[in-house]
Amino acid sequence: MTDQNTTSTESAPEKRISLLTVLGPAHVWALGVGIVLVGEYMGYNFSIGKGGALGSLISCWFIGLLYTCVAMVDSEVSATVASAGGQYSQAKHIVGPLMAFNVGLYLVFAYTMLEAADALVVGDLMVEAAHDFGFAGLDPKPFVVFTIAILAWLNYRGVFMTLTVNFIITAVAFVAIFVLFFAAQGWTPGVALHHKELLTKLPYGWLGVVAAFQFAIWYYLGIEGTCQAAEEVRSVSRALPLGTITGMMTLLIAATVTWYCTTGLVPWEYLGVSIIPQYDAARAFGNPIVKFVMFIGTLFSSLASANGTISDAARAWFAMARDRYLPVWFGAVHPKYRTPYRSIVFLIPVAISFGFTGLLDQVITFSILSGLLGYTFMSINMFKFRRQWPLGTIRRGYVHPFHPFPAITLFLLCCVTYFATYLGYGMELLALMTFYIAASVWFHFHRYKYVKRGDQFTMAWPRPQGY
Amino acid sequence: MAKDFEPLNGQGKQAYVPPEQGAGGQIFDTIFLLVMIYCVLLLPLTLGITAGNTVVKKPETITWETLGQNKVMQAQWEKLGMTAEDASEYICTHFIYKIEPISLAFTAIVIIGYFVLVIYFAGKEYQEVINEKFQ
Amino acid sequence: MNAFEFMGLLCWIGAAVLVLWMVVDFFKVNITYDENYLLSSLEGHDEITEQEKKHRREREARA
Structure with missing residues (x-):
C-alpha cells in the first residue's frame, strides 16, 4: 500500500513531463464535433415530436446556452484537474468518493447507451435501405451485433481509429449535412423545402417547447468530452475554451441547418418519431444521390460516435475499478494491447441488450439523463471548487469569466430539463434515479470499505479550505 | 478493525x-x-x-382532409411511401403533458434528495480522504 | 435468401468470430499472466508514461 503511495507521488511530475502536448484548438474542435455529430443525424428529432418543429428549434437554442455554460465551467476545472479521468477525477478531488462513483457511472451509462443507440441506428438504416430495394422485413439484430462486435474488437486490440481517421469520417458526415442543404437549394424556399406549408403552430403550446428540452440535449451531448483532452493540449488556457466554444458554434450552425432541411421536407409528426431522420429527409427529397450521401453520413457518424463511446465507457469503468470503486478485477490492462480489455468485454452484452430493444427514444433518454446528472454535478462542483481553492491559491489553466452566473444558469437549465423529461418520460426518469440511488447505497454501505482513502487524492494542491 | x-x-x-x-x-x-x-x-x-406517455385519437373516417393535411403535406407523406391510413398512426398520436402535483413533487423530491444525500455522504468520505492525505 | 439477408448472415458469422477471438484471447491472457501484473497500472499516467519513455529512448538513441 505504501509502495503505491510512493509511486503515485513520484510519478506526478513525470506525468506532467511525459504528457504529449500536441493538440491545438483545431484538434479540440475536431474532437468535440466528432463525438457529437451523430446527434445531428438521429435523436434530436424526438424534440420535434415533443414540441413540434418550431418548439424544437427554440429548445435547440436554449440548450445551446446550457452547453455554453458547460463549456465555460468545465474548461476551468478540466484545465486545472488536467487528468484523463475527466469529470470522475474532478469529483474525486473536489466533492468526494460517493459523488465520484456516481459521476463515473454517469459517464459509463451516458456512453454505453449512446453506443447502443448508434448500433440501433445502423440496424435500422440497413432495414430501411433493404426496404427501399424491395426487401421488406429485414432483421436488424445481426447489424446491431456486428457493429458493436467489430468496434469492441478494434478497441480491444487498441487499434481504434486515430483522431485523424475519426476526423475524416466526421468531416464526411459534416459535409453531408450541407449536401442536403445545397441539393434542396435551401436559400430558395419553395423549390424543395416547404416550410410555409409544413410548419404548423406549436402543437402543445409553450409547455411543448419546454418538453422538447429533453431531446434538444441530443444536439450537443458529448461536447464536454473535449475537456478530457486537457492533458494533451499545447496551451490549455487558449486551446481548450477556444476549441470548445468554436465547436459549440459549429454545432449550433449544423443543428440549425439540419433542422431547417428536415423540417422543410418531412411532416413534423413523422420526423418526431423517425430513427433515421436525415435518410428519411433524403427519401422525401427523392434524389438517389442525396439519399446515398445521407446513408453514408448516418453510417459514418454512428460508427465514429460508437467507436469513441466504447473506448470512453470502458475507460471510465476501468478507472473506477482501479480505484476499487468497482471489483478490482476490471482494473486489468491487456499486457500486449494496453487496453482495459476486461471492461471492454464486460460492457459488450450490456450495450447489445439495450440495442436489441429497438426503443431508440428510451435508450437515448437514459443517455441524456446520465449526461444531465453530470451537468448538474458540474454546476455544484464549480461552487465547491472556487470555495475550497479560491483564485490565487492554486495554478489554474483557465479562469472562466462571470462566475457564478454560468454555474447558476447551468443549474437552472438542468432543472428545466428534468421537468421536460418528467413531461412524457416521467417513469423513465424515476427508473434511472432508482438505479443511481440503489447504486449509491450499495457503494456507501458496502463497496467503499474496499477503497483506499488518502491515495485517491493525487493532485499536488494544498489542503482544501473548509476541510 | x-x-x-x-x-x-x-x-x-x-x-x-x-x-x-x-x-x-x-x-x-x-x-x-x-x-x-x-x-x-x-x-x-x-x-x-x-x-413515452402518449394517446392515439383518430377521426372516424381517415382521409388526408380529416387528418388536417394540406396538399404539400400529403405529397411529402406519399414520397415517404405512406397512405392516409399509415400516416394517421403518426398524426393522431399525441403526448399527454399532464402536470400532476403529487407525481411532480415526488419526482422533485427524489432528484433533490438524491443530490443532497450523495453530496452529504460524499462530504463525510471526503473529510476522511483529506485527513489522511494531509496528515 | 436475398442480398440483405445474406449480409445479415455474414454479420452474424463475423460478429461470432470477433467475439470468439476476444473470448479466447481474454482467457489466454488471464491464464498466462500474473494477476498482480495485470492489475499493476496506476492512475492516468501509465500508458502515456510508457509511450513517452519509449519515445525518449528513441530520441536519445538517435542523438
Missing part, C-alpha cells in the same frame, strides 16, 4: 488499510451490478413501463 489501520509515515496517525476482496466477493458484486442494470433499467424498458 484495528488491523485495518497502519501508521502513516511515522507521524503516529493511522492510514486506513482496506480489506482484500476475494474472487467470490468480486463475482458477487459484479453479478449484483448486472442484476441491478437489467432489473432497474432494462426490464422497465422491455415491459413498456417507461414508454
